[in-house]
Each structure stands twice: as structure tokens, then as C-alpha cells.
Amino acid sequence: MxxxxxxxxxxxxxxxxxxxxxxxxxxxxxxxxxxxxxxxxxxxxxxxxxxxxxxxxxxxxxxxxxxxxxxxxxxxxxxxxxxxxxxxxxxxxxxxxxxxxxxxxxxxxxxxxxxxxxxxxxxxxxxxxxxxxxxxxxxxxxxxAIHPQVNLRNVNRKRYAVLCDDEIQCKENVPWGEAGLIILHFHEGKYSLKTCDNRFLHRDGSLVSELENDAKFTLEIRSGAACGLAFKDCKGYYLTAVGSTATMKGGKNKAVGKDELFTLEDSHPQVALMSTNNKKFVSVKQGVDLSANQAEFCEKSTFQMEFDKPSQKWSFRTTADNNKYWALESFGGIQATCMTVCNKSLFGVEFIGDGTIIITADNGNCLYNKQTGSILANVENPESATRFTLRMINRPFLILKCDFGFVDLKSPTAAKPELVCSKTTYAVTFLEPLDDGQYYLKALNNKYWIVADDNSLLADSDTGTCPFLIEFRGQSLISIKAPNGKYLKGEQNSFVAKGEEIDSSTLWEY
Structure with a gap:
């Protein structure tokens, strides 16, 4: 990853x-x-x-x-x-x-x-x-100095940490869903591991709601044959993956081996796709063939999008029971058969600007679904291609970061709930997905984002009236389009919906 x-x-x-x-x-x-x-x-x-x-x-x-x-x-x-x-x-x-x-x-x-x-x-x-x-x-x-929302991988187990009820376990080959998201919470020189449901990992392996001393760890690195990060608890023990369940806890080892080493990786977007032709979800429910034939969302309608920087294209990984990539087959169909990322498993993704996307295969043709739902890469003209709406399903909230800092309220007590992009500590922005591929955004004050008359951003609405469009622009990067058709733009002293093009000022780590 x-x-x-x-x-x-x-x-x-x-x-x-x-x-x-x-x-x-x-x-x-x-x-x-x-x-x-x-x-x-x-x-x-x-x-x-x-x-x-x-x-x-x-x-x-x-x-x-x-x-x-x-x-x-x-x-x-x-x-x-x-x-x-x-x-x-x-x-x-x-x-x-x-x-x-x-x-x-x-x-x-x-x-x-x-x-x-x-x-x-x-x-x-x-x-x-x-x-x-x-x-x-x-x-x-x-x-x-990284985005705090990551996937955590144990070096020895070669598995990712995921939330399992009241524990964090290093057991997944691919960290599916929001349970695989870990927030690295930095406080007074130490780090805590926060789960998607806002709990902190305690040194005894439990999850606690308050940030206490037993939930704070110091960071160490190891170089040489085994490289990675180690987390040392307040008693001098290192976090490790314990037993058959690989439960993360301290209190066992005061020396660092491979079981005490972790690497941090970007969390890829995991999405559901719906065809605008028949309003059906895309899935591999009936085997390896990709089809838009599911009236209801199911596990096999979930795909992980992974960005390939050299080609500027995307691959689509299927869920754990298949764990293969979409691939263009010789007959023009799309099947989940590819074990690795290669030319036939890379697809161009074009955001149209209305909440839909067009997907292009390696043969230069766009994806199109027949009345039966079968998806083929057989349309040369993008105007005739199938549009798909895309919904991110592993992010109930975003942590938005730019070169100048994190997005948050300028002051939680100010009369004007203005949003800025220069905060030194992270804040979460909650996502409420709409059926057309857009989202309402809600701040920690429980108010929805709106665009003011001067194009500044406020968290000042009791209801969702101002939908935003999220567009993937690369690994861990998005652009956000406001209802006025402009991109959210971050500069040294301003956070406004005025962006005309995609550049460094309109790209956001998430």
C-alpha cells in the first residue's frame, strides 16, 4: 500500500x-x-x-x-x-x-x-x-508531520490493525471499512492511538474514552534489517501484537523485536459505485464478473481505490474473499481476476463535476453497463459512456489538511462560526452522503458548512442545505467543489470557495 x-x-x-x-x-x-x-x-x-x-x-x-x-x-x-x-x-x-x-x-x-x-x-x-x-x-x-489518520501495519505479522469490538487486533490483509482507520493523536510530545469511534488504546489492550497516562506512548524507530516505529508505554513496555488474535497491548516486552514494530500507511478510499443507467450498485456478487445489478448495497459492492502515481490512474480492489483487482479481459469485459496492479488493471477516472464519474479502461474505451447489468469497456465516446455515482464508505468523517494547517473553526466560541485552514491541531468534519454523489459537511459545533456571500466558509446551518462534491485527485488528496461551482481554496490567511483550477491551493490531504 x-x-x-x-x-x-x-x-x-x-x-x-x-x-x-x-x-x-x-x-x-x-x-x-x-x-x-x-x-x-x-x-x-x-x-x-x-x-x-x-x-x-x-x-x-x-x-x-x-x-x-x-x-x-x-x-x-x-x-x-x-x-x-x-x-x-x-x-x-x-x-x-x-x-x-x-x-x-x-x-x-x-x-x-x-x-x-x-x-x-x-x-x-x-x-x-x-x-x-x-x-x-x-x-x-x-x-x-503526516496526516494523522492512517492504517497501522505490524511488521512481523504483516497484517493491519483494525477495531474489533473492544480491542485493536492486527489481523487483516487489507484494512476494510472505518474499523481500519487509526488516528495518531499527538499530545505534549507523546502519541495515542485513537479508533474511529473516538476511543484510545490503553496499555492493557482495552479501549478507553478518556486520554489518560496509560493511553500515551512515546515513539521510537529501529533501523537496520527490521525497520519501523515502536510505541513505548509509560511503564517502559512496548506495544506488541499478542497471541492468536494479535491483540495490541503493552506490558509484555521491554525490548523491540519485529512484533513490536509497525509501519504507517495511507488509508485508501473505499467506495460504492452506482450506475446512473439503471440505479443499481456495481458488485462482484455473482462471481468475478463486474456487474451493475444490485438494488441494495452489499459487502461485494465495496471496492478500494488505489492510486498509481506513474500512470495517474486507479486500480479497484475487491473485498477480502476475492481480494483481486478489476481487470480488462480480452473480450472487453471487466472481471475481478488480477492479482497485481498492471496495465489491464488500471483505469482512468474522470470527475464530471455533477457528482458522477466516467471510468476508462486500458483499451481507451469507457465502461458501459448493458440492461442486464454486465459492464463492458466498449464505448469510445465518453458522451455515451455510463456515468457512475461514487460514495466513500470508509470515512464517516474527514480530517482536512493543507500546507498551512488543519481545517477547523477559527474560534469555537466566536459569534461568527468561520472556518479556517491554519490550525496546528486536527479537527474532524463529519460527512453526510447524498444519493447524487455529493455530501453535506458538518463541523464539531454540530452545524453544517455553508458558503457565505463573500465565499468564505461558515459552519452555521442547522440543516444540510449546501452540498459539496468530493473529487479524488491522487493518493490521499482530494478537491472539494462548493455549490457555487468553485473549489475550496486554502491560502496563508484565507479559506474560501474561489478556486478556478486544480493546483496546490485546492488540494487537500484527507
């Missing part, structure tokens, strides 16, 4: 690495890479682009590289001078750091330069690397 903001992706450069996008905080200030002169300081007040770093884990050695948003790596010399100028093909021993963890339970990290043996630290806003010992100025809080 794909990565969450480069959080778990293999580099295609010279080094074989696992990557984590983070912010590094020391004394309430973020490590910052300036856009000029490759200068580094500790001046950032929040986690923005200049404060975002990539920790690259070496899969052959217990070291990390620290890469800036400019693609340059932190380095030091024997005098403790810190620079950030070298590119990937210039890295040497001076760019390698060993991670050590604070012994006070705070979860802070120290970065020791492999060659010089000195620790990365700060004095005021100056960053240096000359201390031979670790004090508070050499300890960094590591904040994951």
Missing part, C-alpha cells in the same frame, strides 16, 4: 531507506531550514514547510539521515558547525546520526553524529553539534 506523506516509503536514490516526515522541537522551537543559503536554526514557532524534515532510516545500519524540505542533509564538522548543503549523492559519514532516547520517559530523542560523536543541540536559535553529553538542549521532541 502507499505511503502517508513519505512516512514509510522506500527511496529510489542510492541508499535503501525508510522515510518519516517529522518536525523536531527543542525548547518549544522547531528546527528550521531557511530557503536561502541552506541555513539551519531553531526559530520555528509552528510546524510549517520550513520546519518539516525527513528522517531517512538506513535499512542496513542503525543510523538516520536528516533531510530538509530543500532535499539537503544536515551535517557537522569536528568544531560542531552545523550545515545543511549536501545532496543525496554527496552523503558521507558526517551526515549519519545515531538516535538515542531520553531516560526520563519524556519520549525525546538525541541525535549523535556517527563520525564526530557529538550531539545535535541548540543555544537560543543557533544550532550546533559539539556537546559530548546529553542535556535538555540536546533532546528533541519528534512530531510526525
Amino acid at each position: 502507499s505511503t502517508n506523506g513519505n512516512a514509510n516509503g522506500h527511496s529510489h536514490g542510492e541508499a535503501d531507506v525508510l522515510q518519516w516526515k517529522v518536525g523536531l522541537i527543542n525548547g518549544a522551537k522547531y528546527l528550521t531550514a531557511e530557503t536561502f543559503g541552506f541555513k539551519v536554526n531553531a526559530s520555528g514557532a509552528g510546524l510549517k514547510k520550513r520546519q518539516t524534515w525527513i528522517l531517512e532510516q538506513d535499512t542496513k545500519d542503525e543510523v538516520v539521515y536528516i533531510r530538509s524540505h530543500l532535499g539537503r542533509y544536515i551535517s557537522t564538522d569536528k568544531y560542531g558547525k552545523v550545515t545543511c548543503e549536501k545532496e543525496a549523492d554527496e552523503r558521507e559519514e558526517t551526515e549519519r546520526f545515531v538516535v538515542e532516547y531520553a531516560k526520563d520517559g519524556s519520549g525525546r530523542w538525541a541525535f549523535k553524529n556517527r563520525k564526530e560523536g557529538n550531539y545535535l543541540g541548540r543555544t537560543g536559535e543557533d544550532v550546533q553539534c559539539f556537546s559530548k553529553t546529553v542535556t535538555d538542549t540536546e533532546l528533541w521532541v519528534v512530531q510526525l
Whole structure:
């Protein structure tokens, strides 16, 4: 599965690495890479682009590289001078750091330069690397700079964590439904694992409604042969997948093995499709043939859409009992027979702008369903193709994020319930799907989103009157079209329905 903001992706450069996008905080200030002169300081007040770093884990050695948003790596010399100028093909021993963890339970990290043996630290806003010992100025809080809603995969079991009644179990090959969504809740330097029903994982494996100390974990990483994240509880034990049910809990191991290692991955959209020709759901209920013949939604009407970045196309995975991809067959039909993503299992998806989509197969033809419901890729003219409405079914709510922050109410107590896109902490926006492929959006104040006369966004309606259209634009990216026909646009100081085209300002991580 794909990565969450480069959080778990293999580099295609010279080094074989696992990557984590983070912010590094020391004394309430973020490590910052300036856009000029490759200068580094500790001046950032929040986690923005200049404060975002990539920790690259070496899969052959217990070291990390620290890469800036400019693609340059932190380095030091024997005098403790810190620079950030070298590119990937210039890295040497001076760019390698060993991670050590604070012994006070705070979860802070120290970065020791492999060659010089000195620790990365700060004095005021100056960053240096000359201390031979670790004090508070050499300890960094590591904040994951990724979308907080993820899928969690156990390295040893090779299974995804899902909510099962009152436990989280690492048991699914594919994390189907909202039960497979985990929110990484960051609070005062520690992380908690929150389920889709708003409960937190306790160290004893239970789920609790309040964020208590036993539900907070510090993060550690392991490089070398087994790479991944480990979660350490307040008693010094690591979360692991226990027993035949692979239940996540602490209290067993104080050392990290593969069962204590996890990777984070993007949650793919899982959808239901309905043909506009006959108002029937698309399914594989009758075997491997794809048909639009179900009057009622069923499990086999669920498909996971996975984005293929090189081709800019999508694959459609079927549910667990089949777990194969749609594929274009030689006779022009579509069957769920493909084990891997390849040309015949990739489809173009065009959002028409009215809540419907057109799907194009590898032969260049559009999908069309006959009166019997059978779906064929045999229509050259998109005007004659079948339109499908698409409903996302594994997201009861969205967490919307852009380059400037998260979407939330500007102030929960203000008289004007204005929405902004610059919050440093996440908030949820509830989805209410409509039959035509659009959605009503509701904020935490229990009010529906509306577009004001000046095109700003307010959460100020008691009823859903303002439908929005969600369009998938890539892995973990969507655009949102308002009723005025404009896209929601996020900028430094504005969140408005004024976007005319798809660009970075109209794309939202979700």
C-alpha cells in the first residue's frame, strides 16, 4: 500500500531507506531550514514547510539521515558547525546520526553524529553539534508531520490493525471499512492511538474514552534489517501484537523485536459505485464478473481505490474473499481476476463535476453497463459512456489538511462560526452522503458548512442545505467543489470557495 506523506516509503536514490516526515522541537522551537543559503536554526514557532524534515532510516545500519524540505542533509564538522548543503549523492559519514532516547520517559530523542560523536543541540536559535553529553538542549521532541489518520501495519505479522469490538487486533490483509482507520493523536510530545469511534488504546489492550497516562506512548524507530516505529508505554513496555488474535497491548516486552514494530500507511478510499443507467450498485456478487445489478448495497459492492502515481490512474480492489483487482479481459469485459496492479488493471477516472464519474479502461474505451447489468469497456465516446455515482464508505468523517494547517473553526466560541485552514491541531468534519454523489459537511459545533456571500466558509446551518462534491485527485488528496461551482481554496490567511483550477491551493490531504 502507499505511503502517508513519505512516512514509510522506500527511496529510489542510492541508499535503501525508510522515510518519516517529522518536525523536531527543542525548547518549544522547531528546527528550521531557511530557503536561502541552506541555513539551519531553531526559530520555528509552528510546524510549517520550513520546519518539516525527513528522517531517512538506513535499512542496513542503525543510523538516520536528516533531510530538509530543500532535499539537503544536515551535517557537522569536528568544531560542531552545523550545515545543511549536501545532496543525496554527496552523503558521507558526517551526515549519519545515531538516535538515542531520553531516560526520563519524556519520549525525546538525541541525535549523535556517527563520525564526530557529538550531539545535535541548540543555544537560543543557533544550532550546533559539539556537546559530548546529553542535556535538555540536546533532546528533541519528534512530531510526525503526516496526516494523522492512517492504517497501522505490524511488521512481523504483516497484517493491519483494525477495531474489533473492544480491542485493536492486527489481523487483516487489507484494512476494510472505518474499523481500519487509526488516528495518531499527538499530545505534549507523546502519541495515542485513537479508533474511529473516538476511543484510545490503553496499555492493557482495552479501549478507553478518556486520554489518560496509560493511553500515551512515546515513539521510537529501529533501523537496520527490521525497520519501523515502536510505541513505548509509560511503564517502559512496548506495544506488541499478542497471541492468536494479535491483540495490541503493552506490558509484555521491554525490548523491540519485529512484533513490536509497525509501519504507517495511507488509508485508501473505499467506495460504492452506482450506475446512473439503471440505479443499481456495481458488485462482484455473482462471481468475478463486474456487474451493475444490485438494488441494495452489499459487502461485494465495496471496492478500494488505489492510486498509481506513474500512470495517474486507479486500480479497484475487491473485498477480502476475492481480494483481486478489476481487470480488462480480452473480450472487453471487466472481471475481478488480477492479482497485481498492471496495465489491464488500471483505469482512468474522470470527475464530471455533477457528482458522477466516467471510468476508462486500458483499451481507451469507457465502461458501459448493458440492461442486464454486465459492464463492458466498449464505448469510445465518453458522451455515451455510463456515468457512475461514487460514495466513500470508509470515512464517516474527514480530517482536512493543507500546507498551512488543519481545517477547523477559527474560534469555537466566536459569534461568527468561520472556518479556517491554519490550525496546528486536527479537527474532524463529519460527512453526510447524498444519493447524487455529493455530501453535506458538518463541523464539531454540530452545524453544517455553508458558503457565505463573500465565499468564505461558515459552519452555521442547522440543516444540510449546501452540498459539496468530493473529487479524488491522487493518493490521499482530494478537491472539494462548493455549490457555487468553485473549489475550496486554502491560502496563508484565507479559506474560501474561489478556486478556478486544480493546483496546490485546492488540494487537500484527507
